[in-house]
Structures are given as C-alpha cells and as structure tokens.
Amino acid sequence: MENKVSMEIFNPINENLKKLESLFPEIVKDGQVDFEALKQELGQFEEVGKEKYELTWPGKTQAKQLANTDIVGRTLKYVPEDSKNPETTENLYIEGDNLEVLKLLRNSYYGKIKMIYIDPPYNTGNDFVYRDDYSVSAMENDKNEGNIDEEGNRLIKNQAGSGRFHSNWLNMMYPRLKLAKDILSDDGIIFISIANQEIDNLKKVCDEIFGSTNCLGIIDWESKTKCQNTKTAKYQLQNKQEYIFVYKKSSLRYEFALKLTEHRIYPEVDENGKRYRLEQIGEMSASGIRGRNTMIFSIDGVYPKEGNQWKYGIETIEKFRERGDLLIKNEKAYFRIREFDEEDKMEPFWSFISKEIGTAETAKAELKAIIGEHGFETVKPVALINKLIFHVCSNDKNSIILDFFSGSATTAHAVMQLNAEDGGNRKFIMVQLPEPCDEKSEAYKAGYKNICEIGKERIRRAGEKIKEEFKDKEGIENLDIGFKVFKVADTNIRWNNNSFKEAEDLYIKGLSKDALDFNPNFTDIDVVYEIMLRHRDFPLTSKIEKLSNIGERTYIFADAIVVCLEEKVTDKIVDGIAAIEPKPIKVIFRDSAFEDDISLKLNTMNRLDAQLKKHNQGKEQSYRVEFI
Known part of the structure; x- marks a missing residue:
C-alpha cells in the first residue's frame, strides 16, 4: 500500500493516546484504550462524583472539542x-x-x-x-x-x-x-x-x-x-x-x-582581585539620650566633628581593621563593603x-x-x-x-x-x-x-x-530585524475526493495536470510550505531550495524533504534525487505524474532505491516515499 501525504496536520487524539501508552503500554490495545485495565493500573483511588470543584459555563464542552480537532482545508x-x-x-x-x-x-x-x-x-x-x-x-x-x-x-x-x-x-x-x-x-x-x-x-x-x-x-x-x-x-x-x-x-x-542589583555592582578591586565599594564611617549627634562618650575616639588620628560621635563603636571599628577593610583617605575614615556571593547580588x-x-x-x-x-x-x-x-x-x-x-x-x-x-x-x-x-x-x-x-x-x-x-556595538550587523509574512488561506492541494471528478474533467479537456492536483491561484512554493506544515519539527523558517539541476519544479526543504512537483518523473530526475547529499529522509511525488501506470510507478521506485544504494556504496538507505 503506497503512502499518501496526510491531509491531517496534527491529530490531538492520537497524540494523547501516545502519551497514555508511554505511561501505561498495556492499556492501549490496537489503538483502543482499555479503561478497565487503566483503572487496575491506577490502583485504589477515589473517583470524582457528580458534585465536584470546577469552573463550568455554557459552551465549555464545545470549547474543549474545538481544541482537540484538527484544522482541515x-x-x-x-x-x-x-x-x-x-x-x-x-x-x-x-x-x-x-x-x-x-x-x-x-x-x-x-x-x-x-x-x-x-x-x-x-x-x-x-x-x-x-x-x-x-x-x-x-x-x-x-x-x-x-x-x-x-x-x-x-x-x-x-x-x-x-x-x-x-x-x-x-x-x-x-x-x-x-x-x-x-x-x-x-x-x-x-x-x-x-x-x-x-x-x-x-x-x-x-x-x-x-x-x-x-x-x-x-x-x-x-x-x-x-x-x-x-x-x-x-x-x-x-x-x-x-x-x-x-x-x-x-x-x-x-x-x-x-539581574545584578545596581547598588551592588562594586567599582573598586582590592589586591586580591575582589570587588568592593567604600562607605564613609558615619557620624551622629552626641547630644540627647543617644550621646555616649565611648563613641568619641580616634580612628587612626581621625575624630568625629565637634558635637558628634561615631555611629559605630570601637569594637566594630577594630573588626573592620582586622579584616583589612578599614581605610583612611583625605582625613576621613572609610570601611570596605565587599561583593557578596552571586546569589546575594541578584535582584x-x-x-x-x-x-x-x-x-x-x-x-x-x-x-x-x-x-x-x-x-x-x-x-x-x-x-x-x-x-x-x-x-x-x-x-x-x-x-x-x-x-x-x-x-x-x-x-x-x-x-x-x-x-x-x-x-x-x-x-x-x-x-x-x-x-x-x-x-x-x-x-x-x-x-x-x-x-x-x-x-x-x-x-x-x-x-x-x-x-x-x-551601530557601534560589535556584531550588530548580524541582528535579525527581518520577518517572513504568511496569511491563513484555503488549501492549495485538492485533498477532497468530491472535487476529483471536476478536476479530472478539466484535465481531459486539455488543461495541465495542475488542475487535477491543485486549486486555482496556487504556487509551487505555497504547496511546499503546506507540505512542510505536515512534518514535525520543521519550522516555517526552514530553508527551501529549488533544485534546478534536477528539474524546474523540484524542491528540498531543511535539507531533508524533497518535494518533486514535476508533471512527469524521468530517470534523470530520479537519478538526481538519489545523488543529493546529505541524503533526504523523504521524497514526495505527485500521483498524477505516473498517470495511473502502476508499472511506471513501481519501476521508478525501484530505480530510486537502486540509485540510493549505489550512492551509499551498497548500504541500505532509510527513507520514505509519499504521494500527493
């Protein structure tokens, strides 16, 4: 059975089933959930009753369903x-x-x-x-x-x-x-x-x-x-x-x-390379109930102003001295406040x-x-x-x-x-x-x-x-200030079988195969992007390259997926695809390119496989072929 490019972009139900199966492999059987087996795996637990704590409103069920449905067309x-x-x-x-x-x-x-x-x-x-x-x-x-x-x-x-x-x-x-x-x-x-x-x-x-x-x-x-x-x-x-x-x-x-707090980005560096800032040892009035003669003393020849006292006692000053953090500059006394550990510096x-x-x-x-x-x-x-x-x-x-x-x-x-x-x-x-x-x-x-x-x-x-x-910052020329614009639009590809007969009639009347496969006003790049959306982990900014040496309508995106939109697939095109380095992981052809000729399609796939083995020195090449 040949593989078709999926009309689905994302199936949430299948995705959720995969998550459930990864937790409890034995409860998913032939794609179906055995809820009795799930209950046994969960063991004894209290089930939610009819009355439960939750926010509900008219339309909530439909809103949930809307999130779990794929987008079509x-x-x-x-x-x-x-x-x-x-x-x-x-x-x-x-x-x-x-x-x-x-x-x-x-x-x-x-x-x-x-x-x-x-x-x-x-x-x-x-x-x-x-x-x-x-x-x-x-x-x-x-x-x-x-x-x-x-x-x-x-x-x-x-x-x-x-x-x-x-x-x-x-x-x-x-x-x-x-x-x-x-x-x-x-x-x-x-x-x-x-x-x-x-x-x-x-x-x-x-x-x-x-x-x-x-x-x-x-x-x-x-x-x-x-x-x-x-x-x-x-x-x-x-x-x-x-x-x-x-x-x-x-x-x-x-x-x-x-971020570092601004007041802790210390400007000075000591003899050991540690950062610090200086703070002057403060004074306060020596009068009133807080006045104490013991707070009036010399710090290496520096005294508080007349009528004032130091804010720190002599014991504290001596601790500054012992740590090497006591400094006298311009007849003023200072102590060093050192940079803390990194976590303490953060706001x-x-x-x-x-x-x-x-x-x-x-x-x-x-x-x-x-x-x-x-x-x-x-x-x-x-x-x-x-x-x-x-x-x-x-x-x-x-x-x-x-x-x-x-x-x-x-x-x-x-x-x-x-x-x-x-x-x-x-x-x-x-x-x-x-x-x-x-x-x-x-x-x-x-x-x-x-x-x-x-x-x-x-x-x-x-x-x-x-x-x-x-403009003066190094590397600013590499700043990405661009953007690609996309608009939501109707599909480019004729996925709907109901329109096949209409398209076939147009083709019989002498129009190109494009009328059979694609909707009006499409471009090849539009089709490539639409196919890209159906592949996991390929961002829309992935590089798309036209392989002009192979054909006028053959493309590759992310150096991984070949999209061949040629109306006829020749041996030259097949050989060209097989010679691509690095080897693509998938090749996509148009079904109409083979005009319902099963033998032609089979021979083309055999040639592609043989040529890939030839370029891979006889080793098996893992790849996939799909059709639109």
Whole structure:
C-alpha cells in the first residue's frame, strides 16, 4: 500500500493516546484504550462524583472539542512582498485568526516555544466581538457595531448586558490556551495580561489547563498614573494596575534569570582581585539620650566633628581593621563593603512592576513616535515585555517567543531590542487578525488599513531604529530585524475526493495536470510550505531550495524533504534525487505524474532505491516515499 501525504496536520487524539501508552503500554490495545485495565493500573483511588470543584459555563464542552480537532482545508500562504530579509530571517509574522494559526503551527512547533506572551481582550464590553463559531479581538470600528466582516459573517459586540458575556470570552480563550500549552516547551513559560473584568475566570481556566501547582505567580503592573474617568472616582476604587499571569508548562523546577542589583555592582578591586565599594564611617549627634562618650575616639588620628560621635563603636571599628577593610583617605575614615556571593547580588523577579518601566500612556506615545497615529488604547511598553523575555530567555539566547494577540507587535520590538543589548538570536512569531481600522481613525488616514499593517510597519521601523542606536556595538550587523509574512488561506492541494471528478474533467479537456492536483491561484512554493506544515519539527523558517539541476519544479526543504512537483518523473530526475547529499529522509511525488501506470510507478521506485544504494556504496538507505 503506497503512502499518501496526510491531509491531517496534527491529530490531538492520537497524540494523547501516545502519551497514555508511554505511561501505561498495556492499556492501549490496537489503538483502543482499555479503561478497565487503566483503572487496575491506577490502583485504589477515589473517583470524582457528580458534585465536584470546577469552573463550568455554557459552551465549555464545545470549547474543549474545538481544541482537540484538527484544522482541515486551510494553510499558510507565503507573502514575499510584505516580508523583510526573507532569505535570512528566522522571524515570522502571520495574519489570520489565531485559533486557526495555532492549529496550523502545532505540528511544526510542538513543544518548541520557550515563551508565550499574550495580551488578549480584557472583555470590557468594548474590546472584542464574536461570531457563532469563534471570537476575535477587535479595535473599535464600524464592524464591531454589528456590521458584516470580510467573509460575510455578522459580528456581534460582546456587551456587558449579554446573558453570556463571560461565557463568550471563556469560549474564545479556552481552546487557544489549550493549544498554547501544546506548543510550549517542557521548560516553557506563558505570560497572560489581564485586568479586573476576567481575572477570576482566567485564574481558574489556567489552573485547569496548566495545573494550579504550575502557577508561578501574578505580576501587578502599575499601568496608570491618572484616573481615566474623574466623574466616577468618588464612587468606586480606581485601578492603577493590570495583571500578568505567569504559568510554567510542566512540573519541572523553573529558575528565572536575574539581574545584578545596581547598588551592588562594586567599582573598586582590592589586591586580591575582589570587588568592593567604600562607605564613609558615619557620624551622629552626641547630644540627647543617644550621646555616649565611648563613641568619641580616634580612628587612626581621625575624630568625629565637634558635637558628634561615631555611629559605630570601637569594637566594630577594630573588626573592620582586622579584616583589612578599614581605610583612611583625605582625613576621613572609610570601611570596605565587599561583593557578596552571586546569589546575594541578584535582584529578585518581583511580582510588582512599577510605572518607572513604562505605563499604558507612555507606551502609546512610544508607538506614536515610531509609526505616527495608531488608535491603540492598550499598548504595552517595550521595556515591560523586554523584562519578561530577559527573565525567561536569558539562558537560551536562541529561543522562540510567540505572541498570538500581537496587536502593534510590541513583543517583536522587545525581542529585537533585547537581542541588540545582549547579542542574542531569539526569534519571534507574531500572530494577528487583520482587523480593519476605523475609516475615521488617524491610523486609517495615515494609510494603515488594518492592524496587521501597523504591526508590520512597526517591526520594520523599530528594527532599523535599534540598529542605528547600537551601530557601534560589535556584531550588530548580524541582528535579525527581518520577518517572513504568511496569511491563513484555503488549501492549495485538492485533498477532497468530491472535487476529483471536476478536476479530472478539466484535465481531459486539455488543461495541465495542475488542475487535477491543485486549486486555482496556487504556487509551487505555497504547496511546499503546506507540505512542510505536515512534518514535525520543521519550522516555517526552514530553508527551501529549488533544485534546478534536477528539474524546474523540484524542491528540498531543511535539507531533508524533497518535494518533486514535476508533471512527469524521468530517470534523470530520479537519478538526481538519489545523488543529493546529505541524503533526504523523504521524497514526495505527485500521483498524477505516473498517470495511473502502476508499472511506471513501481519501476521508478525501484530505480530510486537502486540509485540510493549505489550512492551509499551498497548500504541500505532509510527513507520514505509519499504521494500527493
């Protein structure tokens, strides 16, 4: 039986079955779970009754199912004209519904993302709209007033008076967080910004998905310095802060990277190479109840000023002397404060971040300085996200950071900034729905038709600005400030058998075999990327090379998978593929290239096998052949 390229991208059920089988091999039999055997393996335990502690809401079951279903008939289409430095960059910007994007990325990035930061809608009654099957975030524009979206779906504003106000938000968040957990690495961390409206519900959902013991804390960020509505200030407490939930993926012990505290970076070095700083021995008034004659004495000829006494007694001074830390300079007495052990020099990752790092207002101004008028009200400061990335990704400077509610692309800006500061090579993946900007907004007047245009332009300008700021730093020319752009689109490949007859009729009428295999408006590169998404551990930034010496439509990605889209497979093409070094692990052909000629297909596969053995000096070559 020949192997077909799978229509599936990722099968969550099979993945979960594999995890269960790895723990209890004897309970999975012919792909089915023996639940009685599982109970026996678990031993005596108390089963959950009908009444149990959990958060539930209308639609939760469907939200769970949504997370556990694969995506069918959709792909990511490469947009080279919007990309920057596409030949060298390892960064991605993806336009589309983030639920679809997460499903499309799940196979390629399963367990590969070190850090996720998201700033989802806070459910204020104004900040997201929803359709029947999924919810999306939205800036205030004509569409969230109940108009029609680009696909003809009526959008409904999730207003606070709605009977399912909280349920709609939870149904939007739950499947996305489930998918986020799948692509986090075992030592990965997720940060989720939130405000008061849904903080309780988010905590319960995250405890359910990630586990309550994996909650590392909640950060309070001082996001405001002034009251937003002074008329209500006397009726209710005014919020100065927003929150950032911090969860790890697994039970692995996690250690944050920490910074040296500024006051302990000591400037002086002693004769043994140990760092220290000098502090003058202080004085205090000798009058009143604290006045003591025993605190007035000579320290190597230096006395306190008249009317004063030393803050330290003679015993303490002698201890300084014994340690070699007593110094007299310019007729003043000092003692050395020596650098402590490294752990004592570190500033903790505090659960409170003050306004000094930036507020929502300063972040809006920061963005405006880069791209002009933008219309964003909930921008985060670059320094805030930079700080989060530092604490998680300083020990892994090649890590991947994902933001699937990327908005104005602050996270991408922060990644590039930190890389410039410490020479890292961290990569970013930004995901954003291309929501239209209000035609009356300043952003629209400035030429930005949707949020994605703002995000992409911000990355372009911020990258150049960072390179200019660090132009004198060694190696800054290697800073990756590019990104490849992809958009969610319909599949390029005719997977559906129902359309086969239609395509076959077109082929018989004289059209090329492309009409039989592919949908209109496809490109070869689109097909290669779509196939790439179906392979584990091959990121979308993997190199794609056209093998022009073999054929005009033959490609290889990641130096591992050959995709032969030639309409006819000749001996020259087969011999060329067999001669590739290093040897590919898989070769993919078009079924139509063999025109239902079983003998031709068999002879071609035999020739490929023989040629591979020839180039491998007679040794067996492990590889796989599939067909589309």
